[in-house]
Amino acid sequence: MYLLEHDAKELLAQHGIAVPAGRLIGRGDAICHPALPPGPWIVKGQIAAGGRGKAGLIRRAETLQDVTGHTGAILGATVNGRAVEAVRIEQAVAGAGEAYLGLMLDAAAGGVRVILSARGGMEVEALPRAAIRTEVAAPDAAALAACVARLTNSLDGPESPALRDAGERLARVFLECEALLIEINPLFIRPGGGWIAGDAKFVTDDSALPRQPELRKLLESRAAAYPEAALKLEHGFDYVVADPAGEIGLLTTGAGLSMMLIDELRAAGLKPYNFLDIRTGGLRGKTKRLAQALDWIGRGSGVKVLLVNIFAGITDLGEFSRLLVAALGAARFRTPVVARLVGNGLPVAREVLAAAGIGLHTDLDAALAAVRGHLQR
Amino acid sequence: MINPRIDRSTPVIVQGITGRAGRLHSRLMRHYGTRIVGGVALADKHNNINGLPVFPDCKAAVAATGARASVLLVGALQLLAAMQDAVAAGIRTLVTPAEGMPAHDALKAWRLARDAGAAWIGASTPGMAVAGEVKLGFLPDDALKPGPLGLMSKSGTLSYEAGYRLAQRGVGTSVWIGVGGDPVKGTRYADLVPFYAADPETEALLIIGEIGGTDEEEFAAALAAQRFAKPVFALIAGRTAPEGITMGHAGALVHGSHGTFAAKRAALEAAGVRVFGSLNEMVEGVRATLG
Numbered sequence: 064m065y066l067l068e069h070d071a072k073e074l075l076a077q078h079g080i081a082v083p084a085g086r087l088i089g090r091g092d093a094i095c096h097p098a099l100p101p102g103p104w105i106v107k108g109q110i111a112a113g114g115r116g117k118a119g120l121i122r123r124a125e126t127l128q129d130v131t132g133h134t135g136a137i138l139g140a141t142v143n144g145r146a147v148e149a150v151r152i153e154q155a156v157a158g159a160g161e162a163y164l165g166l167m168l169d170a171a172a173g174g175v176r177v178i179l180s181a182r183g184g185m186e187v188e189a190l191p192r193a194a195i196r197t198e199v200a201a202p203d204a205a206a207l208a209a210c211v212a213r214l215t216n217s218l219d220g221p222e223s224p225a226l227r228d229a230g231e232r233l234a235r236v237f238l239e240c241e242a243l244l245i246e247i248n249p250l251f252i253r254p255g256g257g258w259i260a261g262d263a264k265f266v267t268d269d270s271a272l273p274r275q276p277e278l279r280k281l282l283e284s285r286a287a288a289y290p291e292a293a294l295k296l297e298h299g300f301d302y303v304v305a306d307p308a309g310e311i312g313l314l315t316t317g318a319g320l321s322m323m324l325i326d327e328l329r330a331a332g333l334k335p336y337n338f339l340d341i342r343t344g345g346l347r348g349k350t351k352r353l354a355q356a357l358d359w360i361g362r363g364s365g366v367k368v369l370l371v372n373i374f375a376g377i378t379d380l381g382e383f384s385r386l387l388v389a390a391l392g393a394a395r396f397r398t399p400v401v402a403r404l405v406g407n408g409l410p411v412a413r414e415v416l417a418a419a420g421i422g423l424h425t426d427l428d429a430a431l432a433a434v435r436g437h438l439q440r
Numbered sequence: 441m442i443n444p445r446i447d448r449s450t451p452v453i454v455q456g457i458t459g460r461a462g463r464l465h466s467r468l469m470r471h472y473g474t475r476i477v478g479g480v481a482l483a484d485k486h487n488n489i490n491g492l493p494v495f496p497d498c499k500a501a502v503a504a505t506g507a508r509a510s511v512l513l514v515g516a517l518q519l520l521a522a523m524q525d526a527v528a529a530g531i532r533t534l535v536t537p538a539e540g541m542p543a544h545d546a547l548k549a550w551r552l553a554r555d556a557g558a559a560w561i562g563a564s565t566p567g568m569a570v571a572g573e574v575k576l577g578f579l580p581d582d583a584l585k586p587g588p589l590g591l592m593s594k595s596g597t598l599s600y601e602a603g604y605r606l607a608q609r610g611v612g613t614s615v616w617i618g619v620g621g622d623p624v625k626g627t628r629y630a631d632l633v634p635f636y637a638a639d640p641e642t643e644a645l646l647i648i649g650e651i652g653g654t655d656e657e658e659f660a661a662a663l664a665a666q667r668f669a670k671p672v673f674a675l676i677a678g679r680t681a682p683e684g685i686t687m688g689h690a691g692a693l694v695h696g697s698h699g700t701f702a703a704k705r706a707a708l709e710a711a712g713v714r715v716f717g718s719l720n721e722m723v724e725g726v727r728a729t730l731g
Contacts, residue, residue, distance in 0.1 A: 144682070168543055170624040171658055173550045202547045241544045243623070270622075271542040273517060305682075318621060319595020319650050323677040327718050338681075374600050376566065376580035377464070405604060406580065428720070 064267045064292045065111040069151040071265035078236045081259040085153025090138050096127055100154040106133040108147040118142045156259060161249035162222050164229055166237045174199040177210050181222040183249040207234035225258040241271040301340040302359060309336025310438060312360035312369040316343045324372060336363040343378040346386060353390035361396055368437035371402040380404050381411025388419040399437045403430035441634045442559045444615055447573055451477040453501050455522050456513035457494060458486050466490055474574045477505040498529035509533035511576050516540035523549050527556045535576040536562030546624035553626055560626025565618040566596030587612020588643035588730055590636045592629050594621045598677055599648050605723045611730055614641040629659035633666050644671040644730055651678035656704040660711035671729050672713045675722045676704050
């Protein structure tokens with residue numbers, strides 16, 4: 064899960080990392096001026112993507128009037144199709160140098176990659192190569208501390224001790240939180256050697272949530288900001304509204320196949336509504352999960368047809384079809400249904416679906432032709 | 441070099457054999473031809489499942505059966521410990537289908553397998569197969585027609601669909617490896633390039649990829665380094681997925697310019713790979729080359 068900067072900073076602060084004082088303001092929230100830290104301020108739009116500065120989502124405010132103006136301008140702005148739901152208003156850091164510090168899980172190298180530079184403030188790709196120090200270490204505290212020490216020793220500037228301290232502390236957070244990535248850029252380094260995290264990019268591992276109570280609590284308390292991850296934590300499967308104006312609801316299993324289906328529908332000029340990996344193996348003979356997914360898909364006001372696409376390696380399709388028909392009834396799903404099923408138990412599935420008035424296809428192209436037929440009606 | 445070419449003589453155990461998946465898949469794998477010789481179950485009173493002996497740990501299982509490979513049907517949070525048990529007992533081929541293995545555990549497992557010289561397929565894999573011979577994992581028999589195409593895939597279901605459609609059009613597979621959808625994985629596409637280059641049964645290679653990570657880019661670099669001479673095809677899912685949102689697979693996360701469809705396609709095409717935009721185009725393209 065790619066944390067919003069505000070959540071990343073609050074999490075880092077809980078682990079003893081210095082961050083500028085700041086407040087989160089959502090759409091519709093009043094800005095309580097006395098609660099703000101002393102100015103001047105930086106107003107930062109909270110979206111989980113890079114390039115916020117270029118998109119105009121990071122603005123400096125000298126006065127409270129500026130704060131209000133910038134907050135209003137940034138909230139509700141849309142970047143890459145996503146609305147900015149909140150800003151973090153934080154105290155500007157003055158008179159400090161900008162360095163770069165990154166820790167990331169390097170899957171290809173089988174370790175934790177540490178990247179640091181005395182020059183920060185820009186994308187790591189844009190930093191001059193000679194200014195970057197990077198190395199991969201084993202995922203344990205001693206190896207990471209030794210790695211940070213080696214890298215900072217090779218920098219001879221006055222920033223070196225601060226970078227080393229920051230690197231060692233963040234490496235501990237990286238291990239404690241089982242992070243996939245922590246990037247601090249800029250890492251502000253004050254003339255006296257103190258440092259503070261100017262920005263924070265923090266990617267957590269959803270798979271570690273069952274044994275990371277702190278992260279689970281964060282996700283539960285901020286569920287609206289992370290709807291996909293919160294949904295998966297609660298329900299055990301993946302669902303994403305891909306296009307709020309979509310016309311085709313998808314009841315599908317398998318992440319790769321579901322993504323591919325969305326790509327192919329779009330390439331054909333069709334408008335899929337959602338991504339879903341229902342995991343037929345996890346249904347356990349109950350309609351609950353199907354009914355839940357159908358309920359969500361039913362909320363798509365533009366959805367005109369439901370395409371069921373299941374390639375079952377193991378799942379018995381007869382059993383699946385019975386569950387599907389029961390779930391459609393329970394969810395009072397009125398939208399026409401087109402089913403494309405491949406796997407074991409097809410004859411029974413065909414009977415069960417036919418009795419419910421649902422046509423069954425084994426060929427995906429034939430199913431898509433039926434979908435088009437419903438869209439034209 | 442990793443050599444995944446196991447055969448019907450390879451003795452295989454199933455860790456977690458008394459669970460729901462363990463019972464079902466030990467039976468299905470045997471039916472396909474895999475030589476399942478027993479299973480492991482911690483703290484379980486069964487001593488026999490589907491006519492197979494059940495042992496308390498891998499050491500006992502290996503001592504009694506001579507097992508050299510294991511399919512680990514245990515939960516994601518128990519996986520690392522089960523892998524340690526297997527490697528310590530001398531198992532050198534590990535297939536781990538569990539989804540949701542914590543990435544830091546996967547990193548430790550990666551180093552464990554590397555240091556022991558073991559082949560680890562997974563996590564989050566549907567398994568692997570030598571088509572017509574043996575399978576370790578869940579790959580559906582309908583999609584497993586023997587033939588000349590090497591196949592590697594991050595996604596299970598998309599590879600089932602691809603293998604099934606290829607089989608319907610007369611194209612079978614040689615060695616099929618589900619590398620899995622997690623960012624940290626035991627075996628990456630690039631790791632198997634030397635194997636497929638040398639494998640006499642493989643005439644062409646298909647990778648089924650998806651957005652996120654750098655596996656496809658590494659694969660392209662490995663092809664160039666190997667001077668891979670067989671035709672290579674790729675199908676990449678997630679072209680239209682939004683940035684910053686995980687689409688089902690932990691590895692399928694795009695941030696910034698990393699892991700995008702465009703970056704993968706450019707790298708693959710520069711290495712001479714034919715990249716297809718849809719299943720149908722892929723099936724027809726592969727068939728035209730191999731048919």
